[in-house]
Amino acid sequence: MSDNDNKDALPAEVDKSPAAPRRRGAGLLASLALIVALAAAGGAGWLYYQLIYLSDQQNAAVVAEMQAALNTATSRNDATDAALNRQRERLAELDSLIDQQQTISQRQLQQLSAQVQELSAVDRNDWLLAEAEYLLRLANQRLQLSGDSRAAARLLSSADAILRELDDPALHPVRSELAKELSALQSLSDIxxxxxxxxxxxxxxxxxxxxxYGAPEYSPAPVADADSTWQSGLATGFQRAWEKLRSYIRIRQHDDKFRAELAPEQADALRASLRMMLEQAQLALLAERPTVYQRALDKAANWLQRYFPLNDRREALATQLEKLGQADIRGERPDISGSLRALKEYSKAQRWQREVGQ
Known part of the structure; x- marks a missing residue:
């Protein structure tokens, strides 16, 4: 068994020796993978933290901007509401003014309608009566203000022609007064x-x-020669003295004594004074003041006789002044207001009859 065990064990050791490097490489790879995973996890965490933090800041900024925009919109809305309120008030005032104008226009329209109705009721005779009354009034003014009797007579004749055209027997008293007034005007002196x-x-x-009148002139005598005797010189001196004395004396044929109130050489002043007297007479003539008129002409005649020499021109002016002084510049003016009063009474009676007839 031992031999077998050794045999079995020996191949195992042989197999282990080439696989050892592979196991070490796999461990390194695993370690690297772990490190990479940890790094990725850390990076992901950091990114998540950054995303969360930045998102909160951006949200706060957006919220602030939205709040500012909301405040601005709110203020604008308030201003718009105030402007709308003012516009509503103005519109209300305009409506009130328009109503008042409409009321006034309606009232004026009613008045005009009433006037038109009144005018439509006036016939041609009423217009003729108004024209005749105007002519009579104008004749009275012309006679009293300017004293023009001829113009007043023409105006009265025109009014009488209008009344004759009306052919109304009730106008007989008016025409009778007109006839009397025309006769009175024609009897006046025509000035x-x-x-x-x-x-x-x-x-x-x-x-x-x-x-x-001119100033006296003196021409000295010629001086005597030195060779002349004292007797001739004395005679020459007496002659010069006599000539000078004669130059101061003038004999003129006048009814009154000549009295020079101005210097003889002031001829222009004398003529200007005489022209002023004639202009004064013109003003008195226009104002119809006979006393002032006659006094100015008399003064001009005396001035003409006193300061201007007797000749044909002076006599012609004196004759014309005397003729002008005989004119009566203001005659007694008759009263021509009776026809106007009679016509007013007639018009009043006509209106009363028309009102009663309605």
Whole structure:
């Protein structure tokens, strides 16, 4: 048995010797695999930790951003709500204004409709009566303000023609008053105010052509020669003195004594003063103030006689001034308001009859 055991044992040792390196290699591989597995497990754990940590940070950032966006959206929503509230208030005010305007427009439309109905009820006779009343009123104003009797008579005649066209017997009192007033205007003296004014203006233009008194002129005598005797010199001196004395004396044919209130060389001032007197007469003529008018003409005539020499031009101006002074620039104006009052009474009676008939 021992021999057999040895035989059996010997092959086993022979088999063990080549397999030993393979077992050692497998152990190394297993160790390496274990190390790799542990490393992979550690890496996986680290990655998992990083993923979990980073995910928490990102979630916090996202949550913060979302919270900020939510706050912004909330503030914007509040602002939008406030703006909408203001818009609603404005719309309410506009609605109120529109309602008020509609109410006012409806009221005005009703008033216009009433006026149109009133106008439609007015016939052609009413328009003619209104025109005649306007003409009578204008005639009274023209006579009282400007004293133009001819224009007032034309206006009264136009009003009478309108009343004659109406052919209403009730207008007889009005036409009777018109006839009386026309007769009173025609009996007035026809004063041409415009013509008198133009005549005065023409006289003012002629003033510049008048000749005023000039200053005395003196021409010295020639000086005697040295060879002349003392007797001739004395005679020459007496002659020069006499000539100078004669130059200061002028004899003129005037009814009144000439009194120079201004210097003779001031001819322009004399003419300007005379023109001012004529302009004063023009203003008094337009204002219908006969006293001032006559006083200005009398003063101009005296000024003309006193400071301007007697000649044909001065006499012509004096004659025209005298003729203008004889004009009565303001006559007594008749009362022509009776026809206007009668027409108003007629119109009032017509309206009353129309109201009663309705």
């Amino acid at each position: 041409d105010i415009e013509g008198l004014y133009l005549q005065l203006e023409g006289l003012a233009g002629e003033v510049d052509k008048l000749e005023a």
